[in-house]
Amino acid sequence: MSLVIVGSVAFDTIETPRERKEKIVGGSCTYCSLAASYFTRPGIVAVIGEDFPEATIDFLRKRKIDLKGLKVVPGGKTFHWQGRYGDDPNQRETVRTDLNVFQDFRPEIPPSYRKADILFLANIDPDIQEAILKQVDKPRLTAMDTIGLWINSKREAFLRVLRGVDIFFANDEEVRMLTGERNLVIGVHRILELGPKYVVAKKGEHGVLVLGREFVFGMMAYANARVVDPTGAGDTFAGGFLGYLDKIGRFGPREIRRAAAEGTVMASFAIEDFGIDRFLTLKPREIEERLKILKSWTAF
Amino acid sequence: MSLVIVGSVAFDTIETPRERKEKIVGGSCTYCSLAASYFTRPGIVAVIGEDFPEATIDFLRKRKIDLKGLKVVPGGKTFHWQGRYGDDPNQRETVRTDLNVFQDFRPEIPPSYRKADILFLANIDPDIQEAILKQVDKPRLTAMDTIGLWINSKREAFLRVLRGVDIFFANDEEVRMLTGERNLVIGVHRILELGPKYVVAKKGEHGVLVLGREFVFGMMAYANARVVDPTGAGDTFAGGFLGYLDKIGRFGPREIRRAAAEGTVMASFAIEDFGIDRFLTLKPREIEERLKILKSWTAF
Numbered sequence: 165m166s167l168v169i170v171g172s173v174a175f176d177t178i179e180t181p182r183e184r185k186e187k188i189v190g191g192s193c194t195y196c197s198l199a200a201s202y203f204t205r206p207g208i209v210a211v212i213g214e215d216f217p218e219a220t221i222d223f224l225r226k227r228k229i230d231l232k233g234l235k236v237v238p239g240g241k242t243f244h245w246q247g248r249y250g251d252d253p254n255q256r257e258t259v260r261t262d263l264n265v266f267q268d269f270r271p272e273i274p275p276s277y278r279k280a281d282i283l284f285l286a287n288i289d290p291d292i293q294e295a296i297l298k299q300v301d302k303p304r305l306t307a308m309d310t311i312g313l314w315i316n317s318k319r320e321a322f323l324r325v326l327r328g329v330d331i332f333f334a335n336d337e338e339v340r341m342l343t344g345e346r347n348l349v350i351g352v353h354r355i356l357e358l359g360p361k362y363v364v365a366k367k368g369e370h371g372v373l374v375l376g377r378e379f380v381f382g383m384m385a386y387a388n389a390r391v392v393d394p395t396g397a398g399d400t401f402a403g404g405f406l407g408y409l410d411k412i413g414r415f416g417p418r419e420i421r422r423a424a425a426e427g428t429v430m431a432s433f434a435i436e437d438f439g440i441d442r443f444l445t446l447k448p449r450e451i452e453e454r455l456k457i458l459k460s461w462t463a464f
Numbered sequence: 465m466s467l468v469i470v471g472s473v474a475f476d477t478i479e480t481p482r483e484r485k486e487k488i489v490g491g492s493c494t495y496c497s498l499a500a501s502y503f504t505r506p507g508i509v510a511v512i513g514e515d516f517p518e519a520t521i522d523f524l525r526k527r528k529i530d531l532k533g534l535k536v537v538p539g540g541k542t543f544h545w546q547g548r549y550g551d552d553p554n555q556r557e558t559v560r561t562d563l564n565v566f567q568d569f570r571p572e573i574p575p576s577y578r579k580a581d582i583l584f585l586a587n588i589d590p591d592i593q594e595a596i597l598k599q600v601d602k603p604r605l606t607a608m609d610t611i612g613l614w615i616n617s618k619r620e621a622f623l624r625v626l627r628g629v630d631i632f633f634a635n636d637e638e639v640r641m642l643t644g645e646r647n648l649v650i651g652v653h654r655i656l657e658l659g660p661k662y663v664v665a666k667k668g669e670h671g672v673l674v675l676g677r678e679f680v681f682g683m684m685a686y687a688n689a690r691v692v693d694p695t696g697a698g699d700t701f702a703g704g705f706l707g708y709l710d711k712i713g714r715f716g717p718r719e720i721r722r723a724a725a726e727g728t729v730m731a732s733f734a735i736e737d738f739g740i741d742r743f744l745t746l747k748p749r750e751i752e753e754r755l756k757i758l759k760s761w762t763a764f
Binding site for chain 2: 375459
């Protein structure tokens, strides 16, 4: 195991224009590790309550995800997020957040995780991200994600973490929020001055733009006609991206490009069903097929 | 000459957040024919007044654009459009439109244009597009563009033209307006049922999505840090796209993909300066270089 993912394992209540799902399994760490599990054997660091379904734990285990860093709080309640999507799947509104066991979460990295090659700080309080960063022996690659909430409410802590990572996963709105710059290319170049070597700007249905100081890669989203639930698309993208890099063990421009394609494919599956349901049946062959299709859709 | 472009040659007054330009040369036909002139020798059908600058006419001639179909109305005033861009270059507002010589324009195709291989009906009143369509001998390829105004105000005429073309250039907003469908992939497939073989959905900074019944191609926009004036980007894209197809003389999936890349490159130049100014210095070598760069930015 050489990819460690820190983030949330959660319940999500999701409202789309067509349907509502009450307290289904979600969380950045869940989506990300499931996606990564098709490429490598990730380990996770997260916290849940006793109310979390045993069946999901079993499923994560079946996907060979290392759960040594998954803490169960006796009598505790799992973190719960409630969100609403309008007609534009790129826009969502947070209706409610119950921190529950996250309230007092002081993450501890299991000793066996300390020598991870790749560390991913998925979306979570930047104070927690920083605490984790201090517990690992220099990973070969460190990446982070965040949300607008942290950029606004914990900017200093967020910027400290940003300085310490190689790859920053952000959506285009967050790039604008952080830099105040409308032009995404200019905005991302400002962020590159703050520390990371690469910024992966996720644009939902418009695909992804990966920029480094001397690097550009742009790719369409998979042309999905069927978008059921966009929740977790970004975390799934990151899981495919980093899982692929961990499998290959090299992080050069060529690998980064392919990683973005693998992430795109993984995200395209996640949104086809609510929560993590699509992973219950997803076969490696389907991933390979979709990658080939994506290649034929983008090569000229 | 085997590409004929029908559209507007105009004066544009343009306000961006940084600058205002009064009555500079613009128009769908102008942008499109200039872009196409790097690949082939397009002929244009348009109307201007006596106030139109002789220097621009000379420049179009120098670019080997066939002006036999350019009608000059004695004593007439050239069509004038005024628009305003906010911070989002994908959004613009029409402040004012002076039809002038367009008011009574009854376009006539010069006899030498009638056997055009490719006919492009750039954005213009669909009644005019329809009249033109009747004057040509079955071109090998017919394409059209439009704006929301015509979709709303002359829907029936627009739909008749749409039924008669092979390629429909639209922006993503127009796809939504026409179909009422938020998912671009679904929306475009509805439009494919209305006649065209391909829909080229232009998404500004997010690139382009070309869909056919059994065809998908998606491409990022060129990662321009310098966007001075987005006006004409779509017309320039179409000019590069169709100019390339005319040069190659084949319209298969492989050529369509490459055409979208050529269009992307041409549009990336047009937006780097106000109006058609960038074309005054643009060299074929610069186009070739940018195409290579775009390839390296998109291949995986």
